[in-house]
Amino acid sequence: MATDDLTIPQHTPLTEAPRSIPDILAQEQSSQLPYWDSSVAFRLGCALRTRLLTFDRPAVIQISTITTPAHVLFHATTHTGTSPNNDAWVQRKRASVIRFGASTWRLQQEYGGDEALFAAKNGLVGGAAGAYAIHGGGVPVFVRNCSGMVGVVVVSGLKQWDDHQVVVEELGGL
Numbered sequence: 001m002a003t004d005d006l007t008i009p010q011h012t013p014l015t016e017a018p019r020s021i022p023d024i025l026a027q028e029q030s031s032q033l034p035y036w037d038s039s040v041a042f043r044l045g046c047a048l049r050t051r052l053l054t055f056d057r058p059a060v061i062q063i064s065t066i067t068t069p070a071h072v073l074f075h076a077t078t079h080t081g082t083s084p085n086n087d088a089w090v091q092r093k094r095a096s097v098i099r100f101g102a103s104t105w106r107l108q109q110e111y112g113g114d115e116a117l118f119a120a121k122n123g124l125v126g127g128a129a130g131a132y133a134i135h136g137g138g139v140p141v142f143v144r145n146c147s148g149m150v151g152v153v154v155v156s157g158l159k160q161w162d163d164h165q166v167v168v169e170e171l172g173g174l
Contacts, residue, residue, distance in 0.1 A: 014169060031142065059156060060156045062075045086157055093133050094138055095131050095132050104134055111134055115129070136163050137160055139152070
């Protein structure tokens with residue numbers, strides 16, 4: 001299918017991602033879903049991809065369970081120009097969300113973006129630190145009346161605050 005044949009929706013700008021920890025926590029908690037299954041993950045993934053197509057930058061979207069190994073429920077790219085590096089960022093963001101039970105944007109704000117401080121405070125020495133990222137875009141999925149997260153949504157490709165915000169906004173729209 002030629003690019004001219006694609007109907008790209010009108011661009012809807014993102015709201016600004018909050019910078020305070022209480023506001024980010026409130027975002028994470030307000031995005032709770034009534035239930036979670038592969039159909040919900042697919043609808044969310046399609047909504048994210050549709051929204052991200054309106055941005056000029058290419059991005060990768062991955063939605064997975066919190067299991068090891070990951071059960072990937074949705075994985076897609078938007079525009080030409082993504083690379084395996086985006087997938088590496090996805091894996092690092094996903095690992096941070098699962099280990100710390102928080103969005104990577106919240107971790108970014110908690111540590112002031114200081115990766116060395118993050119690694120030191122969490123005992124991540126040597127190569128272990130490279131397995132985690134505190135750049136926005138990794139968001140936990142919570143279900144109402146269920147303790148703990150059930151999934152992880154990651155976007156990589158935009159500015160980190162936009163990676164975070166697009167996930168939160170689309171989660172809120174389900």
